[in-house]
Amino acid sequence: xxxxxxxxxxxxxxxxxxxxxxxxxxxxxxxxxxxxxxxxxxxxxxxxxxxxxxxxxxxxxxxxxxxxxxxxxxxxxxxxxxxxxxxxxxxxxxxxxxxxxxxxxxxxxxxxxxxxxxxxxxxxxxxxxxxxxxx
Numbered sequence: 001x002x003x004x005x006x007x008x009x010x011x012x013x014x015x016x017x018x019x020x021x022x023x024x025x026x027x028x029x030x031x032x033x034x035x036x037x038x039x040x041x042x043x044x045x046x047x048x049x050x051x052x053x054x055x056x057x058x059x060x061x062x063x064x065x066x067x068x069x070x071x072x073x074x075x076x077x078x079x080x081x082x083x084x085x086x087x088x089x090x091x092x093x094x095x096x097x098x099x100x101x102x103x104x105x106x107x108x109x110x111x112x113x114x115x116x117x118x119x120x121x122x123x124x125x126x127x128x129x130x131x132x133x134x135x
Contacts, residue, residue, distance in 0.1 A: 013053060014060040
C-alpha cells in the first residue's frame with residue numbers, strides 16, 4: 001500500500017476516547033445537515049486537528065488524539081479540491097477505522113474571534129445548502 005503521508009496523524013473531536021479505541025465511519029457529520037458520514041477524517045497538521053476539536057458537535061471539551069490509520073486513505077476532497085489544491089492542510093479521509101494511540105494534551109485553541117469567524121462561515125455554508133462531500 002502506497003502511503004500519501006507518513007504522519008503522525010491527529011483527529012480532533014469532543015468524544016471521550018482512550019488509547020486502543022477505534023474511530024469508525026457511520027456517525028453524524030459535524031457539518032451541514034449532519035448526515036451519516038461515510039468516512040472518518042484525520043490530519044497530519046496540528047492546526048487542522050485544532051479546528052476539528054473546536055468545531056466538533058457536542059457539549060464536551062474539544063480533544064485531540066493521535067491516531068493510526070488501519071487501512072488505505074485518500075486526500076479529503078472537502079479541503080483539497082475545493083479550497084486548498086495540493087493538500088497543504090494534510091487532511092485525509094478513510095473508510096477504515098482509525099486507532100487511537102494517545103491524547104494530545106498540550107495544544108492551544110484559536111482566538112475567540114477567529115473561532116467565531118469560522119463558526120459564522122460554516123453557518124453561512126449551511127444556509128446556502130453546502131454539504132460535505134460524502135461519497
